[in-house]
Amino acid sequence: MIGAIDIGGTKIAAGMVDAEGHVRASMSCPTHPDSGLEDAIQRMADMLWKTSVMTGETFSGIGIGCTGPVYPQLGTIGKVEFMPGWEGANLVQLLSTRMGASVAIENDADAAALGEWTWGSGKGIPNFILVTIGTGIGAGLVLNGELYRGTGSAHPEIGHHIIDPSGPECFCGAHGCWESLASGPALEKWAQKQHPRPQPLSARELCSLADQGDAQALTAVRHTARYFAIGLANLVTLFIPECIALGGGLMQAYPLFKDQIQSTIHESCGLVPHDKVRVVPAALGADSGLVGAACVWLKRFALS
Numbered sequence: 001m002i003g004a005i006d007i008g009g010t011k012i013a014a015g016m017v018d019a020e021g022h023v024r025a026s027m028s029c030p031t032h033p034d035s036g037l038e039d040a041i042q043r044m045a046d047m048l049w050k051t052s053v054m055t056g057e058t059f060s061g062i063g064i065g066c067t068g069p070v071y072p073q074l075g076t077i078g079k080v081e082f083m084p085g086w087e088g089a090n091l092v093q094l095l096s097t098r099m100g101a102s103v104a105i106e107n108d109a110d111a112a113a114l115g116e117w118t119w120g121s122g123k124g125i126p127n128f129i130l131v132t133i134g135t136g137i138g139a140g141l142v143l144n145g146e147l148y149r150g151t152g153s154a155h156p157e158i159g160h161h162i163i164d165p166s167g168p169e170c171f172c173g174a175h176g177c178w179e180s181l182a183s184g185p186a187l188e189k190w191a192q193k194q195h196p197r198p199q200p201l202s203a204r205e206l207c208s209l210a211d212q213g214d215a216q217a218l219t220a221v222r223h224t225a226r227y228f229a230i231g232l233a234n235l236v237t238l239f240i241p242e243c244i245a246l247g248g249g250l251m252q253a254y255p256l257f258k259d260q261i262q263s264t265i266h267e268s269c270g271l272v273p274h275d276k277v278r279v280v281p282a283a284l285g286a287d288s289g290l291v292g293a294a295c296v297w298l299k300r301f302a303l304s
């Protein structure tokens with residue numbers, strides 16, 4: 001059994017994952033970054049102990065997937081706007097001291113990619129990309145059988161590569177980056193701008209209406225799908241992986257996006273063997289955060 005922690009902006013999930021990548025017990029709590037890091041560590045420890053008791057088994061070590069920039073070799077986290085006071089904290093050291101177990105950390109998108117590559121749709125292939133689309137767009141790259149990190153172990157921010165420099169301004173400082181054009185909130189904003197409503201429709205509602213044939217919702221989803229597909233086509237041209245898996249809340253409506261993705265890749269990636277790139281829904285679904293976190297520990301301590 002492996003202890004797993006998935007730290008996001010709104011909630012922290014923790015649980016026990018077995019050696020085949022199945023979540024055996026899990027719990028979650030609000031992140032509450034304002035309560036301070038010490039309080040958060042205590043809650044993580046409590047959830048690990050409780051879920052361990054639920055399975056009746058002890059755990060060999062703990063893996064963490066954490067939003068924002070992390071420094072996997074040092075164990076520290078970088079600057080995350082909505083988690084003030086956490087910057088520079090060594091989560092690995094703090095948790096390892098508290099729990100008396102080995103701990104490993106990665107960025108959450110990288111962790112999810114590792115999990116999906118090990119136990120999901122990327123199993124057994126050398127070049128694999130997981131793209132997660134929901135409130136943002138995250139991606140993790142496995143190249144030649146290794147998680148790809150940039151200089152200083154930095155996580156590449158693929159969700160912020162620029163699609164249209166005349167597009168909307170993003171919190172990252174750029175205009176028209178992928179996330180600002182193709183995420184759930186981007187879909188919601190565009191639909192609201194075209195047809196203002198007193199109560200704006202959520203991305204989930206828009207997808208559901210589009211699925212029922214509503215013309216306005218279909219136009220909005222197609223507009224967003226076009227931008228999403230352009231970003232995917234860029235990944236195909238740049239990396240030509242064997243497989244790109246698509247996860248996250250918005251991909252529950254994958255059939256609404258599928259045709260646009262296929263036609264855009266076909267039209268835009270003429271210089272590379274794009275027909276050899278499989279684009280598929282991710283296999284791990286809602287468990288991908290915890291499964292990925294467990295995989296982070298497994299790769300660092302058990303398989304290396």
Ligand SMILES: [Zn+2]
Pocket residue numbers: 159160170171172173174177178179180
């Ligand atoms: Zn951005």
